[in-house]
Every structure is written in structure tokens, then in C-alpha cells.
Amino acid sequence: MLSRTADHLFWMSRYTERAENTARMLDVNYQTSLLPQSAAVAQVGWEGLLTISELMYTYTQKYGKDITPRNVLDFMVRDEANPSSIYSCLRAARENARAVRGALTTEFWETQNQTWLELNRMLKSKNFERDPGEFFEWVKFRSHLSRGVAIGTMLQDEAFHFYRMGTFLERADNTARLLDVKFHAVHSDFFGAASELDQEYDFYHWSAILRSVSGFEVYRKVYRDVITPERVAELLILRADMPRSLAASLNEVVNNLSVVSNDHSGETLRRAGKLKADLQYARIDEILSTGLHAFLTQFLDRVNELGGRISQDFLVPSH
Amino acid sequence: MSRPMFDEMNASPSEVRAHYQNYARWLAQQPEDVMAARREEAEMIFRRVGITFAVYGAKDEDGSGTERLIPFDLIPRIIPAHEWRSMEEGLVQRVTALNRFIHDVYHGQEIIKAGIVPADQIFQNAQFRPEMMGVDVPHQIYSHISGIDIVRAPNADGVGEYYVLEDNLRVPSGVSYMLEDRKMMMRLFPELFGENRVAPVAHYPDLLLETLRASSPATTAEPTVVVLTPGMYNSAYFEHAFLAQQMGIELVEGQDLFVKDNFVYMRTTRGPKRVDVIYRRVDDDFLDPSVFRPTSTLGCEGLLGVYRSGNVAICNAVGTGVADDKSIYPYVPKMIEFYLGQKPILNNVPTFMGREPEDLKYMMANMKDLVVKEVHGAGGYGMLVGPASTKAEIEDFRKAVAANPTGYIAQPTLSLSTCPTYVQSGVAPRHIDLRPFVLSGKEVQMVPGGLTRVALKEGSLVVNSSQGGGTKDTWILED
Numbered sequence: 001m002l003s004r005t006a007d008h009l010f011w012m013s014r015y016t017e018r019a020e021n022t023a024r025m026l027d028v029n030y031q032t033s034l035l036p037q038s039a040a041v042a043q044v045g046w047e048g049l050l051t052i053s054e055l056m057y058t059y060t061q062k063y064g065k066d067i068t069p070r071n072v073l074d075f076m077v078r079d080e081a082n083p084s085s086i087y088s089c090l091r092a093a094r095e096n097a098r099a100v101r102g103a104l105t106t107e108f109w110e111t112q113n114q115t116w117l118e119l120n121r122m123l124k125s126k127n128f129e130r131d132p133g134e135f136f137e138w139v140k141f142r143s144h145l146s147r148g149v150a151i152g153t154m155l156q157d158e159a160f161h162f163y164r165m166g167t168f169l170e171r172a173d174n175t176a177r178l179l180d181v182k183f184h185a186v187h188s189d190f191f192g193a194a195s196e197l198d199q200e201y202d203f204y205h206w207s208a209i210l211r212s213v214s215g216f217e218v219y220r221k222v223y224r225d226v227i228t229p230e231r232v233a234e235l236l237i238l239r240a241d242m243p244r245s246l247a248a249s250l251n252e253v254v255n256n257l258s259v260v261s262n263d264h265s266g267e268t269l270r271r272a273g274k275l276k277a278d279l280q281y282a283r284i285d286e287i288l289s290t291g292l293h294a295f296l297t298q299f300l301d302r303v304n305e306l307g308g309r310i311s312q313d314f315l316v317p318s319h
Numbered sequence: 320m321s322r323p324m325f326d327e328m329n330a331s332p333s334e335v336r337a338h339y340q341n342y343a344r345w346l347a348q349q350p351e352d353v354m355a356a357r358r359e360e361a362e363m364i365f366r367r368v369g370i371t372f373a374v375y376g377a378k379d380e381d382g383s384g385t386e387r388l389i390p391f392d393l394i395p396r397i398i399p400a401h402e403w404r405s406m407e408e409g410l411v412q413r414v415t416a417l418n419r420f421i422h423d424v425y426h427g428q429e430i431i432k433a434g435i436v437p438a439d440q441i442f443q444n445a446q447f448r449p450e451m452m453g454v455d456v457p458h459q460i461y462s463h464i465s466g467i468d469i470v471r472a473p474n475a476d477g478v479g480e481y482y483v484l485e486d487n488l489r490v491p492s493g494v495s496y497m498l499e500d501r502k503m504m505m506r507l508f509p510e511l512f513g514e515n516r517v518a519p520v521a522h523y524p525d526l527l528l529e530t531l532r533a534s535s536p537a538t539t540a541e542p543t544v545v546v547l548t549p550g551m552y553n554s555a556y557f558e559h560a561f562l563a564q565q566m567g568i569e570l571v572e573g574q575d576l577f578v579k580d581n582f583v584y585m586r587t588t589r590g591p592k593r594v595d596v597i598y599r600r601v602d603d604d605f606l607d608p609s610v611f612r613p614t615s616t617l618g619c620e621g622l623l624g625v626y627r628s629g630n631v632a633i634c635n636a637v638g639t640g641v642a643d644d645k646s647i648y649p650y651v652p653k654m655i656e657f658y659l660g661q662k663p664i665l666n667n668v669p670t671f672m673g674r675e676p677e678d679l680k681y682m683m684a685n686m687k688d689l690v691v692k693e694v695h696g697a698g699g700y701g702m703l704v705g706p707a708s709t710k711a712e713i714e715d716f717r718k719a720v721a722a723n724p725t726g727y728i729a730q731p732t733l734s735l736s737t738c739p740t741y742v743q744s745g746v747a748p749r750h751i752d753l754r755p756f757v758l759s760g761k762e763v764q765m766v767p768g769g770l771t772r773v774a775l776k777e778g779s780l781v782v783n784s785s786q787g788g789g790t791k792d793t794w795i796l797e798d
Contacts, residue, residue, distance in 0.1 A: 001587055002585060003588055004574070095551075098551055100560075100570075101560045102561070103564070103570075260588060262588060262590060317590075
């Protein structure tokens, strides 16, 4: 298929996925902030949100040093100048979709377009201020719908595989960032919550992380036990059956990449396969003993490099 | 103004024309509020489907940027089958002659030698492409897709007659609206299509693909056909994407193409792929920066060289503009006689040419009654509608014409036929035209009908979408 078309599909899905993950994090933080006993958790969360997206500088430039929920929400949801805001992501997703609307099924295109039109309507009405939770829910469901309509209507040709690759590469990145920031937020590096207060704090902290990746019920089902940080990390990094984990995301990246391989993509596939294997055969205690932050930083670098190689091999070839 | 009027639906306030009777009966039974709801529904669907055109430099308050809807009117324009049959014959004849003409211009120039078209009308024409001299194109077809603008106006007896107003042989657009308007009508009013035998149009993309494949260079049996678009910010981008999708072929931009070893390739995820036929929706000027406008990034460097070698087909061919210019238009009836030895079936609008001293004198004296057009203008710009203009506007135009008489033509102000149309105050007559899309490949063919455009402003004769025009579904009613 046309390289430019593949490029647009790849970025369309990345932006849609990014919007969803941003909505997830904002939602969980917003819900947490409604509970009086977890105000401190929420405050850390608002800061974390900006750190995750590497936006602290841009934010303080505009809103000053005060990190208030209202400002963060505004900045992350509707700020047109913030390239990572939900608004900007959905606009970019739609622009990419429009550039290749002919390569999408009618239902798929209309879903993308409708999302954009409704977004504008929702932000203009006062609904968002009244009930941010409902808005985040909407963003998530539009993303579900977009994915579902793609799977349900698209021919499983190259276009489909590049679309899927974008989704999972972005998800791997987003989940890794979420883990990095949230684990970082616990200063004791999460070993040794001694006081009762700390334990309570920890429960909200870990359950918030789980809920932001729809993992709360999954955790209970898998471990049938209290929430511990080790298991949260294991679930989100290594469990290949947890759809938003790093392992699951990398599996999908490799699957889709291997279908579209061309004459010069061998090295890219090898590196993707190696990253996948590293997750497949890793153990959480090993990762934790060498340091989670170091592990995730390296992972993010490798995912980023993979994105660059995919671009070079397929999307923006020098011919 | 008491010019005679011709309404497509109503012969008189009390009498509905025969071919509209079925529809008029149905329309009379529709409650106001239902039709109002349908109008809203149509607009909502057009938005969702993204059937929009881009307006440069404009911004909508609802954040949809520069994308605008073309207003769609619910009342169809109906043409009875016998009228269409003769129009179709006339279109085949006209487009065949125009293709012969373009071939002649770039080869033997017999029509100049015969003294029918003056040489300077061709060689001084900015649309004449010397690069095309002697270049052979498959089947000697230049204008594969022709949009012929037809209007109806009453003659002295009040009988409506069809006239060709303009030939569009470069990159005529609008066919996607023809198709989407029909889809919309069938969605909103399925029952109407059970009661009326409306000729289908949905097979247009098939005919188009067939036409494009037939224009392939001899170098391949399985040609790769692509649509070349200037990109998503072009006003007709929706149509480009739509046609590519309907034909199942790639929609490429200039940056996707490159020339190597005298062939054109596109960059794909599996490496370079050769391209055999380019349905280009980019003007000549932008096609190849090494030959035409050097700053263009919309085309592909070296494309014309490959084309001249016969290794790629470009549809429409380069240089077709020489035949659709307003200065060439007056000669088309004579072309038909010259090349085909036939009497023209479709009328031209009587045209005065600024280059002819007699005509010029008449133009200058009667400007307030004439439509004066700049010969190279398009899209309803560079045009004076005498009866609708102020004294000052007419005076300005008179000066312009005096300064450059060959740059202008004039026609009597035709009272374009009207069709009942939904407007703010209810249903009222509005002027319309018709653009059938004629395809020339192995044979000359078309789907029945075309795009009906309607001037929504009261009394306005300008139907262009860039100037507030809308569209209607066009029905050819089978017997």
C-alpha cells in the first residue's frame, strides 16, 4: 500500500489511543480527588499527569506554579495549544483519518468524523464542567467504538496491520509511562509502607493505577488477594493476557509487524521480537531488583526506537 | 424584468408538467414539519459523512475549520427520458468532436488550415501546451472526463430549449455530489423510488474505472490506476477521496510519486510500485515542476517526460484547456461539422466575440442586457451580468473590455430555467443548470443525468458552490 496512507493510519490510531489513555488517567485522578481521604493522592496524581506527558514546563508557562485540578483538566482536555490534550489528539486523529478517508470503511470514517464533531459540541456546551467523568467515559467509548468498527469492518490487509501497530505501540508507551510515574510517586519506592496512613494511601494509589487501565477487576480475578505493588507491576508489565500490559502490546506489535514485513524490515522485526522475548521470559522480581525506573526508561527508549524504524522502513521511505 | 420564464415543474401556476405530476402529487401530501425534519436530517448526515468542500482561509465558528457543506435541496430536478435521449446524443457528438479538435491542434492542425478557427486563438491561448505537439495519446482521447454545463432557457415561444453554456475539459468536479445526492434522496424518501422509475447513477465509478483502464499505455495488460489529488486542503478533496475509494484504487499526492528510468512509481510499504494511469485532479500548471510552474509541490518531477514517452497515461491529457476556453467555445458547432460532418444536436448560446469588430460594437452598445465573460475566467468570477449590475459596474467592465477586447465574450442574458426549491420562506423557483459527466474511453458513455446546481439567492444566475450555489438530485425518468 501507499507509504503515506500507512503513515496516516498508523498515526490516526496512535492519536486515538493516546486520547483514550489521557482520558483514563484524568478520569481516575478526578474520581480519586472526590474522596476526601485521598486528596493528597489526587494532588500527587495531577502532578504526575503532567510529568507523564512531559508537559510540566508547558503547563507552568501558561498557568504558573500552582497545580490546580481545574487548570490541569483544562490544559489536558481542551487546550488547543497543548499537543497532548484530548482535543489536540482527537483533532490529529481525525485529520489523519480525513487524509486517507478513502482507505477506511465508510463506518470507520464516519465514526472518526462523528467523534470530532461531537467533541466540538461537547466542549462548547457546559456539560464537561458539570460532569468531567461523563466526558472521560465518552472519550473511552469513542475509542472502543473506533477500535471495534475497525476490527468489525476493515479488510485485514496491510492498512489494518499498520492501524493496529499504531494502537499497540502507543499503548505500550502510555502504559509504561503511567507505571513509571505512578511508581515514582511513592517515595519509599513502594517497599515498606509502615504506618496505617501509608497503607491507606497505598490502597488508593494502586487501585487508581489499576482502574486507569481497566485492571482493578482483572487484578482481583488473577490474584484473588490484596493489592500489592509487585503484582500490579507484574500484571501491567508481564501478563500477556492483560490487554493493556506491555507484554500484550508488544505481542500485537510483533504480530502485525511480521505480516507486513518487506525487504529491509528484517532488523526492525528482530528488535521488536527481542523486546517481546525480553518481556516474555522476564520475572518481576528480577526487574524490581535492578530497578523499575531503569527498566521502564530503557523500555520506552526501545519502543521509541521501534517507532522510528517502522517509519523508516515503511511509512516515510527514502525510496 | 419581464423576461419569459421557464419552470421545470410548473407550466403555469395551475398546471404541473406531465413528467412532474407524480412527484407534485406526492409533495403536496407531505406535511411541512416532516419536510423540515428531512432537511435537517440531510444536513446532519452530510456533516457526519463529511461531504464537505474546503474554503481557503475561512474558519467556521463550530470548529469544523474550513469545511463547508454544499446546500442540498430536497426537490429533485426531473428530466423526461425522451429529452435525455437527445441530450445524450448531443453530448456524445460534442465531446467526440472536442477530442478530435484537441488531437488536431497538437498534430496536423487541419482546422486552422481550413480557416475555421483562427491560428492566434490557439497559439495565443495560455492553455495551449507546445509540449504536447506531436505527442500520441492512447486512442487519441484527451478529455476522458468532460463536464458539459447545460442550461435551459425559453425561446420566443416560451418553449424551453437546452443550450451548452460551457465545456469543462480539464478537471471537472462535482460528480461525487451527483452520487451522494441520489444516495441521500433514497435514504430520506425511499418510497419515491418505488413510485417513480428513476434511472440509476450509482455505476458511475465503474464506468470511470473502465474508462481509465482503457487509456492505459500499451506497456501493461494489468494497469495500476491512481487518483492524483493536491491533498486534503483542496476544495474538492472529498471527491478525490470518494472516487478513489469507490474505484478501489490508491489516492496519491505528488510527494508519493517519483520518476525513475522513464517510468513513474509510487512509494509503497513494499517498495516502489509502477503507476500506469494517473487520473489527475491537479491542473496542468502544477503537474511537473521541471516543465510547468517550478515551485509546484503538488506534482511529480519528470512526469511529463514519461508521459511524452508513452509510459504513463494522464487523464485528462495535458493541454485539454485549449478546447474549453471561452474563446474557443463559439467555434464548437463548426468543429462538429468539420470533424464529424454532422449538424450539432445541442445548441451553443449565441456568442459575441470581442475580437470581431462587429460583435464588439454590439457588446459595447448593449452591455446592460448582456452577460459579459472574461475568456479565461472560471467559477463565476470575472463575469458581468448586465441586467443585475449597477451603472458603475457596467462602466468598469466597459473600460476593461475596451482595453482588451479579445479577452472578452458576451452572450444574451439567458433566463435560466427555474425549479421549485426550499428557501427560507417556503418553496420558491430558483435558477438551475445541469452538468452531465461524459466519459470517453473505448466508447463515449455516461450515466443518465448529471449534477443539477441551483442558485439559492433569489434571481441569481450564479450556481457555483463557491458563490452560494446548492445542488439537487437529478432524475431521468424512464418511460
